[in-house]
Amino acid sequence: MPHAVLARLPPGSVRLVIAFGLLLLVSLLVLRRRPAGPLARPGDGRLPVPDPAALFLSLSAGANASIAADLRALTAGPHLAGTPAAAPAAAHVLGRLRAAGLQTLTRDYAPLLSYPGRASSLALLRPDGSPLARLSLDEPADEGRRLVPPYHAYAPSGAAVAEAVFVNLGREEDYAALERLGVGVRGRVAVARRGGGYRGGVVARAAEKGAVAVLIAGRADGGVERGVVLLGGPGDPLTPGWAATDGAERLGFDDEAVKRRFPKIPSMPVSAETAVAIIRSLGGPPIPAEWQAGLGVDAGGVGPGPTLVNFTYQLNEAPQLVS
Numbered sequence: 001m002p003h004a005v006l007a008r009l010p011p012g013s014v015r016l017v018i019a020f021g022l023l024l025l026v027s028l029l030v031l032r033r034r035p036a037g038p039l040a041r042p043g044d045g046r047l048p049v050p051d052p053a054a055l056f057l058s059l060s061a062g063a064n065a066s067i068a069a070d071l072r073a074l075t076a077g078p079h080l081a082g083t084p085a086a087a088p089a090a091a092h093v094l095g096r097l098r099a100a101g102l103q104t105l106t107r108d109y110a111p112l113l114s115y116p117g118r119a120s121s122l123a124l125l126r127p128d129g130s131p132l133a134r135l136s137l138d139e140p141a142d143e144g145r146r147l148v149p150p151y152h153a154y155a156p157s158g159a160a161v162a163e164a165v166f167v168n169l170g171r172e173e174d175y176a177a178l179e180r181l182g183v184g185v186r187g188r189v190a191v192a193r194r195g196g197g198y199r200g201g202v203v204a205r206a207a208e209k210g211a212v213a214v215l216i217a218g219r220a221d222g223g224v225e226r227g228v229v230l231l232g233g234p235g236d237p238l239t240p241g242w243a244a245t246d247g248a249e250r251l252g253f254d255d256e257a258v259k260r261r262f263p264k265i266p267s268m269p270v271s272a273e274t275a276v277a278i279i280r281s282l283g284g285p286p287i288p289a290e291w292q293a294g295l296g297v298d299a300g301g302v303g304p305g306p307t308l309v310n311f312t313y314q315l316n317e318a319p320q321l322v323s
């Protein structure tokens with residue numbers, strides 16, 4: 001009984017009810033109801049090529065209203081996988097699919113999930129190590145701290161007191177440009193802005209160059225971007241290729257196949273405001289003009305230092321969110 005399954009979810013247990021799979025079903029259902037018109041390309045004998053605009057942008061007024069209501073219900077609050085708030089979200093999707101007359105079922109999985117801690121901190125220190133300013137690790141738009149705190153899922157806990165270097169997007173070419181300026185990140189905190197590809201790749205590259213931690217800033221006109229930094233594609237790292245059911249065989253954390261999927265250094269997403277506060281305190285070569293876009297940084301250099309960054313990242317073993 002799916003309802004019984006949902007009700008049995010103990011609060012705080014690391015269980016993932018696959019709402020995404022159900023959402024996919026909703027999409028498929030919607031697509032199935034589309035008239036065949038835009039899909040067919042008469043005459044040329046090849047497979048029909050769907051026109052995405054026709055598929056997604058010409059829904060009826062009734063579909064618009066129900067999509068709006070579902071989106072509102074599902075986005076009204078955080079429902080991070082494995083937290084108590086995930087069960088009502090899954091129940092909502094289940095209810096809607098049932099109402100549409102579909103046969104439904106739910107499955108419980110117990111993959112390795114990663115949750116943010118509240119003990120993380122970020123501060124600027126003077127070159128002599130005395131405190132200069134505390135920097136916010138919060139989402140600027142979330143003053144009431146109602147949302148999931150900004151974090152990079154699967155980042156290791158760790159701490160660093162080190163000079164910072166602004167690495168632009170954190171791509172190979174950015175490190176090459178820094179090298180031409182005589183600036184390296186070894187033993188330092190890399191401060192990047194978002195846009196250099198998969199964030200896990202940005203963190204791994206910084207680690208490869210010797211950085212001890214990475215902060216990735218969102219755009220000045222956007223928020224803080226949470227996300228995963230695991231390497232090697234999606235999926236539970238402990239059950240690669242098979243289902244993470246309760247009794248399933250699992251690889252150990254010391255298994256090479258598991259270890260190489262985890263980042264070696266701590267990282268966090270930060271607001272543009274926080275990144276700019278760090279970058280404005282940096283000396284060194286001036287920031288290349290094209291690196292200033294997006295963040296809205298108008299002063300400072302690429303570093304390193306002379307200020308120090310004191311960064312502590314603390315992850316939680318279990319979900320701490322109350323809904």
Ligand SMILES: *[C@@H]1O[C@H](CO)[C@@H](O)[C@H](O)[C@H]1NC(C)=O
Binds near residue numbers: 057058059061
């Ligand atoms: C559905 O909503 C979209 C986005 O607001 C709008 O562009 C479109 O015209 C709406 N369609 C109908 C049929 O109301």
Ligand SMILES: *[C@@H]1O[C@H](CO)[C@@H](O)[C@H](O)[C@H]1NC(C)=O
Binds near residue numbers: 121125311
């Ligand atoms: C760095 O921050 C941590 C956590 O807030 C704190 O315990 C530590 O004393 C700080 N280190 C310095 C050198 O300020």
